[in-house]
Amino acid sequence: MKRAVLKLLLAAMLLAPVAAHAISDPSEMLANPKLEARAEALGRRLRCLVCQNESIEESSAGLAQDLRALVRRHIMRGESDKQIIAFLVARYGNFVRLDPPFDPATWLLWGSPVVAIVAGLGVVAFRVVRRVPPAAPAPLDQAERDRLARLLADNAGS
Amino acid sequence: MKRPANRPPRPSPPRPAPARQAALRQGPGEPAAGRPVLRRTLLFGIPAIVALAAGAGFFFMLRGLRRGTFNPHGVPSPLVGHRIPPFSLPGIDAGGFSSTEIFAAGRPLVINFFASWCIPCREEQPVLMALQAQGIPIWGIAYKDTTPAASAFLHKFGNPYARTASDAPGRASIDWGLTGVPETFIVNNKGVVVWHMAGPLTRRLATEVVEPMMRKLSQ
Incomplete structure (x- = not known):
C-alpha cells in the first residue's frame, strides 16, 4: 500500500515539469509541429515580463500569452529566431532574454565561474606555498x- | 607535508624557547610577527568592507523604494531616448489618438497606461488628477480593457486625461515595451521618450520628478 502511494507520488513528480510546459491553450499552437517546436524552444528563452522568473512558454500571464502568439505570428511570417529576439x-531590452548576451553589462555575470575557479586555485596555491617545510x-x-x-645518556641508562 | 618534529615520548624535554618556536613555524626570511597581524586585518577587514558596501547598497535601495525612484521589479525601458513607436488606437468616450497626433502636439506630454482592472491605477488616479490641475497634459491609454469598463473607471475615479485611447488587444502596448499597468512615459516636444516609470506614480514622484521635468521640457 505504502509503496503504491510512493510510486504514485514519484510519477506525479516526474510528470509535473511536463505539465508546466503545457499551459498554453492548444488553439494557440501552430499546426506545423516543426514550427511549433521551434516556437516553444524560442519561447523558453524569453522572459515573461510579468512573472520575471518564468519563460513566456511557462507563464499563464496575459502578456506571456500575447508574446507567445506574437512569436508564432513572426515565425509564420518566416522570420528567424534572431530577428524575433531582436524585435523583442x-x-x-536584454531583460527579455533568459540567456543574456556577453556584453559590458554582463561580463561579470558570465565570467563569475572563471573568477570563482581562479580565486579557488589562488587560495589553494597560497596555502601550498605557505606549507613549504x-x-x-x-x-x-x-x-x-x-x-x-x-x-641521551639518561635515556640509554634507563 | 611535513610538520615540525613531533614531540618525543616522555620524559619530555623542556620546550624550546618562544623565539625558536616562532622561527620553526615561519619560513626563511619572513618578518616575525608580520603575518598574523596581516591575517587578522584581512579576516576582519574583508567582511567589514563587504558588510559596509552591502549596507550602503540596501540604504539607497530602501530610500529609493520610499521615494518611488527605485522599483525592484522595474525593467529599464529601451524606449528612453528614442521616438515613440507608431500606433493608432480607437477612443474610449471620444475619439482615440495616434502617434502622429503626439508628434503634432509639439509639446511635452505625459503618456499614462491604465486599466479598470488594475488596483494600483485606482491609487494613482488622484495623483494624476493633481498633475492635471497643475496644467500638465496627460494622455491616457487603457491597456487590455473594454471600452465600457474603462469609461466607468474614468467616471468613478476621475478623468485626468486630455485625450484617451484604448488598446484592447494590447499589441500597441508591446511596441511601447509595456510590462504592466500603470506605466507612465514623459515624451518631449519632438516625440522622444525622456522618462519612464513602471508602477504607480506617487505624490512625491509627481512633485519631485514629473512636475520639474515637465517645466524644464516646456521652456
Whole structure:
C-alpha cells in the first residue's frame, strides 16, 4: 500500500515539469509541429515580463500569452529566431532574454565561474606555498649540545 | 607535508624557547610577527568592507523604494531616448489618438497606461488628477480593457486625461515595451521618450520628478 502511494507520488513528480510546459491553450499552437517546436524552444528563452522568473512558454500571464502568439505570428511570417529576439529586445531590452548576451553589462555575470575557479586555485596555491617545510633549525650551541648528550645518556641508562 | 618534529615520548624535554618556536613555524626570511597581524586585518577587514558596501547598497535601495525612484521589479525601458513607436488606437468616450497626433502636439506630454482592472491605477488616479490641475497634459491609454469598463473607471475615479485611447488587444502596448499597468512615459516636444516609470506614480514622484521635468521640457 505504502509503496503504491510512493510510486504514485514519484510519477506525479516526474510528470509535473511536463505539465508546466503545457499551459498554453492548444488553439494557440501552430499546426506545423516543426514550427511549433521551434516556437516553444524560442519561447523558453524569453522572459515573461510579468512573472520575471518564468519563460513566456511557462507563464499563464496575459502578456506571456500575447508574446507567445506574437512569436508564432513572426515565425509564420518566416522570420528567424534572431530577428524575433531582436524585435523583442528593441521593446523590452536584454531583460527579455533568459540567456543574456556577453556584453559590458554582463561580463561579470558570465565570467563569475572563471573568477570563482581562479580565486579557488589562488587560495589553494597560497596555502601550498605557505606549507613549504621550514628551514633546518639553527645548529645547536654548546650548552644545548651538552644538554642533549646528558639526556641521551639518561635515556640509554634507563 | 611535513610538520615540525613531533614531540618525543616522555620524559619530555623542556620546550624550546618562544623565539625558536616562532622561527620553526615561519619560513626563511619572513618578518616575525608580520603575518598574523596581516591575517587578522584581512579576516576582519574583508567582511567589514563587504558588510559596509552591502549596507550602503540596501540604504539607497530602501530610500529609493520610499521615494518611488527605485522599483525592484522595474525593467529599464529601451524606449528612453528614442521616438515613440507608431500606433493608432480607437477612443474610449471620444475619439482615440495616434502617434502622429503626439508628434503634432509639439509639446511635452505625459503618456499614462491604465486599466479598470488594475488596483494600483485606482491609487494613482488622484495623483494624476493633481498633475492635471497643475496644467500638465496627460494622455491616457487603457491597456487590455473594454471600452465600457474603462469609461466607468474614468467616471468613478476621475478623468485626468486630455485625450484617451484604448488598446484592447494590447499589441500597441508591446511596441511601447509595456510590462504592466500603470506605466507612465514623459515624451518631449519632438516625440522622444525622456522618462519612464513602471508602477504607480506617487505624490512625491509627481512633485519631485514629473512636475520639474515637465517645466524644464516646456521652456
